[in-house]
Amino acid sequence: MAAIQAENAASASATENAPTSSISVMVNDCSGKMGHAVAEAAVAAGLNLVPLAITGPKMGNSRVACGGVAVQIIGAEERDSVFDRVLNEYPNVIVVDYTLPAAVNSNAEYYISRGVPFVMGTTGGDRTKLIDTVKKAGTYAVIAPQMGKQVVAFQAAMDIMAQNFPGAFAGYTLKVTESHQSSKVDTSGTAKAIVEYFQKLGVKFNVDEIERVRDPSEQVRRMHVPEDYLGGHAFHTYKLLSPDGTVAFEFQHNVMGRSIYAQGTVDAVLFLAKKVREGADQKLYNMIDVLKEGSMR
Numbered sequence: 005m006a007a008i009q010a011e012n013a014a015s016a017s018a019t020e021n022a023p024t025s026s027i028s029v030m031v032n033d034c035s036g037k038m039g040h041a042v043a044e045a046a047v048a049a050g051l052n053l054v055p056l057a058i059t060g061p062k063m064g065n066s067r068v069a070c071g072g073v074a075v076q077i078i079g080a081e082e083r084d085s086v087f088d089r090v091l092n093e094y095p096n097v098i099v100v101d102y103t104l105p106a107a108v109n110s111n112a113e114y115y116i117s118r119g120v121p122f123v124m125g126t127t128g129g130d131r132t133k134l135i136d137t138v139k140k141a142g143t144y145a146v147i148a149p150q151m152g153k154q155v156v157a158f159q160a161a162m163d164i165m166a167q168n169f170p171g172a173f174a175g176y177t178l179k180v181t182e183s184h185q186s187s188k189v190d191t192s193g194t195a196k197a198i199v200e201y202f203q204k205l206g207v208k209f210n211v212d213e214i215e216r217v218r219d220p221s222e223q224v225r226r227m228h229v230p231e232d233y234l235g236g237h238a239f240h241t242y243k244l245l246s247p248d249g250t251v252a253f254e255f256q257h258n259v260m261g262r263s264i265y266a267q268g269t270v271d272a273v274l275f276l277a278k279k280v281r282e283g284a285d286q287k288l289y290n291m292i293d294v295l296k297e298g299s300m301r
């Protein structure tokens with residue numbers, strides 16, 4: 005009995021929330037737009053921001069201020085020595101990755117090789133390979149193309165609809181339009197994920213058919229993006245039309261700025277740190293898992 009009580013006490017303390025200041029987070033690359041927003045949100049939430057970050061090869065050698073922390077930005081060619089130092093000084097670190105689609109797979113493989121838990125917010129790359137690699141390795145990770153709580157809730161609702169009513173929209177035509185800042189190189193990962201739900205609902209649509217709007221003048225004129233947010237927005241519209249044209253549905257989520265994703269990423273870090281502390285059996289999560297557990301503030 006005493007042994008059981010001791011065991012329960014130990015597991016209870018493992019599941020208690022640790023003080024945020026005991027959680028260290030390394031943000032690659034916090035000189036990028038999302039990385040910077042996440043690093044600032046992490047500091048504001050009381051997390052311990054590691055003052056070192058990896059950027060693209062040969063692009064290092066600068067310093068970026070993130071919420072009052074001066075972070076040294078180092079080129080990917082030096083990542084071995086940087087990670088040696090980080091893992092030595094911050095053994096329980098969680099890495100956040102907001103880099104570029106071309107770096108997703110190799111960065112994930114690198115974090116796995118160093119045995120470090122990570123939150124992958126970067127979109128694109130070979131997603132099937134990414135998930136397979138992480139599953140095989142058994143490294144703790146949260147991977148999601150969308151971190152914004154309310155958009156994740158919309159994804160979760162779409163997931164429930166697709167699971168419960170497969171084929172409900174068979175025969176309907178779909179038009180998907182996404183507008184983002186002109187610097188965005190890939191088609192929205194969120195839009196691709198939403199299309200998967202529509203496919204399960206019976207709609208014939210390929211992700212190549214998603215319309216990407218990247219021209220700032222068109223974004224203002226046609227998409228009604230406020231000029232202040234041309235450098236950071238995500239305006240998505242999904243329009244469904246019945247075969248005879250008599251029934252129409254329209255879903256829209258328009259996000260200005262990046263704070264919704266930055267906050268969600270901090271939630272993902274806190275969630276993952278807890279899973280690591282608990283030694284959870286499940287290692288790979290998405291943001292619907294984080295939302296379902298009530299872990300989004």
Ligand SMILES: NC(=O)C1=CN([C@@H]2O[C@H](COP(=O)(O)OP(=O)(O)OC[C@H]3O[C@@H](n4cnc5c(N)ncnc54)[C@H](OP(=O)(O)O)[C@@H]3O)[C@@H](O)[C@H]2O)C=CC1
Pocket residue numbers: 032033035036037038039058059060061063080102103104105107111124125126127128148149150151152187193265
């Ligand atoms: N999951 C989510 O909710 C969200 C996801 N995103 C995704 O985040 C990603 C980043 O977007 P954003 O911040 O706007 O892009 P940015 O171009 O502003 O930032 C990307 C940064 O990554 C750096 N980088 C390039 N290659 C590497 C590498 N091999 N290792 C480390 N750093 C590297 C770039 O450096 P340099 O410029 O020197 O090459 C740059 O600083 C995109 O995939 C975007 O879709 C964005 C918002 C929300």
Ligand SMILES: O=C(O)C1=N[C@H](C(=O)O)C[C@H](O)C1
Pocket residue numbers: 127149150184185188191192193194195237238
């Ligand atoms: O690059 C962005 O900005 C965004 N990327 C993510 C995506 O590709 O869906 C999430 C959001 O749309 C913002």
